[in-house]
Amino acid sequence: MNGAQHILDAFHRHNIQTVFGYPGGCIMPLYDALVDDVRVEHVLCRHEQGCALAADGYARASGKLGVCIATSGPGATNLITGVANAHRDSIPMLVITGQVPSALIGTDAFQETDVLGMTLGIVKHSYLIESAAEIPGILEEAMDLAQSGRPGPVWIDIPKDILLEDVTAAPMNTQAQPNDTCPDLESAIALLRTARKPLLYSGGGISLAHAEESFRAFAECSAMPAVVTLKGIGNSGKHSAHNLGMLGMHGSRAANRAVDECDLLLVIGARLDDRATGKLDGFAPNARTIHIDADAAEFNKLRSADVALRGDLNTILGELTRALRETPLVINDWRKQCQAWRTTGGFQAADNEEPLAPITGPAFISQLSRTAPDDTIIACDVGQHQMWVAQHYQFDHPRHHLTSGGLGTMGFGLPAAIGAQFANRESTVINVTGDGSFMMNAQELATIRRYNLPVKLIIMDNQCLGMVRQQQELFYNNRESQINLDDNPDFVAMARAFDIPALKIERTDQVRRGIETILAYSGPMLLHVAIAREENVWPIVKPGGSNKEMIDETRRTAADKKEMTA
Amino acid sequence: MKTESSHNATSYTITCRMNHEAAALERLCQVVRIRGFRIAKMAVDTADGALDIALTIQGTRPVAMLQSQLEKLHTVAEVKLAAPVAAAASRIA
Numbered sequence: 001m002n003g004a005q006h007i008l009d010a011f012h013r014h015n016i017q018t019v020f021g022y023p024g025g026c027i028m029p030l031y032d033a034l035v036d037d038v039r040v041e042h043v044l045c046r047h048e049q050g051c052a053l054a055a056d057g058y059a060r061a062s063g064k065l066g067v068c069i070a071t072s073g074p075g076a077t078n079l080i081t082g083v084a085n086a087h088r089d090s091i092p093m094l095v096i097t098g099q100v101p102s103a104l105i106g107t108d109a110f111q112e113t114d115v116l117g118m119t120l121g122i123v124k125h126s127y128l129i130e131s132a133a134e135i136p137g138i139l140e141e142a143m144d145l146a147q148s149g150r151p152g153p154v155w156i157d158i159p160k161d162i163l164l165e166d167v168t169a170a171p172m173n174t175q176a177q178p179n180d181t182c183p184d185l186e187s188a189i190a191l192l193r194t195a196r197k198p199l200l201y202s203g204g205g206i207s208l209a210h211a212e213e214s215f216r217a218f219a220e221c222s223a224m225p226a227v228v229t230l231k232g233i234g235n236s237g238k239h240s241a242h243n244l245g246m247l248g249m250h251g252s253r254a255a256n257r258a259v260d261e262c263d264l265l266l267v268i269g270a271r272l273d274d275r276a277t278g279k280l281d282g283f284a285p286n287a288r289t290i291h292i293d294a295d296a297a298e299f300n301k302l303r304s305a306d307v308a309l310r311g312d313l314n315t316i317l318g319e320l321t322r323a324l325r326e327t328p329l330v331i332n333d334w335r336k337q338c339q340a341w342r343t344t345g346g347f348q349a350a351d352n353e354e355p356l357a358p359i360t361g362p363a364f365i366s367q368l369s370r371t372a373p374d375d376t377i378i379a380c381d382v383g384q385h386q387m388w389v390a391q392h393y394q395f396d397h398p399r400h401h402l403t404s405g406g407l408g409t410m411g412f413g414l415p416a417a418i419g420a421q422f423a424n425r426e427s428t429v430i431n432v433t434g435d436g437s438f439m440m441n442a443q444e445l446a447t448i449r450r451y452n453l454p455v456k457l458i459i460m461d462n463q464c465l466g467m468v469r470q471q472q473e474l475f476y477n478n479r480e481s482q483i484n485l486d487d488n489p490d491f492v493a494m495a496r497a498f499d500i501p502a503l504k505i506e507r508t509d510q511v512r513r514g515i516e517t518i519l520a521y522s523g524p525m526l527l528h529v530a531i532a533r534e535e536n537v538w539p540i541v542k543p544g545g546s547n548k549e550m551i552d553e554t555r556r557t558a559a560d561k562k563e564m565t566a
Numbered sequence: 567m568k569t570e571s572s573h574n575a576t577s578y579t580i581t582c583r584m585n586h587e588a589a590a591l592e593r594l595c596q597v598v599r600i601r602g603f604r605i606a607k608m609a610v611d612t613a614d615g616a617l618d619i620a621l622t623i624q625g626t627r628p629v630a631m632l633q634s635q636l637e638k639l640h641t642v643a644e645v646k647l648a649a650p651v652a653a654a655a656s657r658i659a
Contacts, residue, residue, distance in 0.1 A: 297634040
């Protein structure tokens with residue numbers, strides 16, 4: 001068995017059934033081995049960035065390891081945005097690239113790049129394999145490392161000659177021992193008991209730790225008012241009475257108000273990102289903080305924690321739930337106050353009653369949320385549509401909401417939807433995108449067609465880079481710069497060129513039928529939704545500003561506008 | 567050119583043991599840089615397949631943050647932080 005065959009064998013042993021890749025010169029031995037191996041399904045994307053983002057979407061939607069493969073040089077450099085995206089959102093991913101033969105490394109050989117050097121900052125760990133004997137051990141270690149602790153991408157760069165060498169070494173057993181010992185929770189429980197206005201603040205770490213059930217049990221038992229980060233959307237389910245929604249730059253007024261007023265923040269699986277906290281000086285000014293995470297490096301990074309607990313979230317949440325079941329929190333006044341804020345300060349998406357009126361983003365997303373099946377997976381891109389989805393789509397599970405939170409990668413949604421569909425063959429998967437983002441990985445329409453994936457595509461087209469335009473309007477004195485996309489292609493014709501049926505809607509009375517049509521269709525279908533160019537996402541906090549200073553169009557005055565651009 | 571941070575930088579000495587493998591030092595230095603510190607002095611020794619590295623670094627951010635980031639590196643076995651040397655009357659170019 002040569003090195004390439006060993007890699008496929010290891011995939012099989014680890015139940016890795018689907019990988020995303022693109023062949024080329026130095027990875028040819030692996031692709032040659034694939035010819036004789038039917039155990040691994042290889043998905044050929046049309047660009048290496050598409051491979052990495054599809055592997056990312058596969059991992060987010062399934063909770064399993066995502067795998068992507070490419071050749072040396074441009075194959076590897078094209079992967080980089082997708083791998084960085086996975087790194088910023090702690091997605092478990094294995095990246096395998098071919099490298100020029102060992103003897104040619106450092107000679108500026110054809111398609112040679114220093115992959116190890118250029119990717120150091122975007123991986124959890126990386127390896128350059130120097131002998132075939134290393135392959136078994138490094139593969140086992142890499143797969144374990146990518147999925148353990150705080151997950152992340154691990155990259156293995158393998159010279160072509162080593163892929164062809166015989167592998168004789170036995171696989172190493174590097175399975176980490178599960179660490180389910182629970183840190184001392186006494187201090188945390190004491191803080192919870194003395195708090196009068198405690199607030200549960202959860203993020204993407206809940207699903208990364210596969211702790212969704214433990215979290216819901218705790219949230220229900222504690223009945224604490226709760227806010228979520230962008231990546232924590234869905235943690236509480238869509239029926240939670242205590243969930244105030246997303247906080248931060250485009251968060252609900254209710255969520256940001258609760259953060260401002262609370263006296264204790266219980267942060268679980270979140271890293272206090274600047275988009276969530278706004279200006280740190282003004283963030284939760286009256287609150288003490290309990291921070292629970294799998295990664296100790298997140299403690300005290302941006303905000304001091306009164307109590308910091310590192311460990312397995314399932315174990316910690318289980319212990320906290322047990323403690324609060326014995327003696328429930330007495331915070332009824334605070335719950336009532338937050339309920340009142342939720343009623344008046346939640347996200348509102350008024351349906352337009354004028355049938356010929358232009359379609360508005362929030363109303364469209366609300367209708368989509370009401371119409372799509374409960375297990376629908378939405379893969380967003382980046383921009384205004386991403387925030388409308390975060391605000392107005394009701395998610396019942398965090399793995400149903402795939403969004404590029406940390407890196408903010410335009411072009412994420414379409415390949416991520418492809419990965420999600422491979423992970424969940426029977427689920428409805430929808431890529432909600434903008435006209436800017438769609439064009440960044442539109443080549444992957446060919447992948448959808450090739451595998452006849454029933455992915456639905458919704459392009460919310462305002463003929464511009466809407467989020468940039470909005471910030472230029474609000475914070476740069478309306479000086480528009482390089483945001484105009486009014487020369488977009490005909491998206492319906494473009495989809496049809498890939499043999500994907502498509503239709504366009506532009507009036508309110510067409511929304512329901514448009515959504516129902518694409519959802520009812522058995523194969524892939526594209527819905528082109530024309531929306532107004534000038535529509536904005538509300539509320540918004542000025543970048544660098546405090547979350548207390550939310551701007552909402554319904555409350556804007558001339559004085560506000562003047563101050564914003566000052 | 568002096569940077570603003572160089573005027574207020576504090577010097578720290580960190581010792582670190584890590585696996586001797588490809589790009590080990592680059593990996594370490596990359597973390598030091600991106601987390602806001604400059605390397606003023608570096609000594610490296612090898613023993614038993616490991617690298618023993620002594621770094622004198624300067625920066626204005628909490629050094630504990632750097633320490634926890636270095637400890638996260640998969641191939642780093644140990645990071646020790648000595649007490650701050652002194653306020654660096656920085657002559658960082």
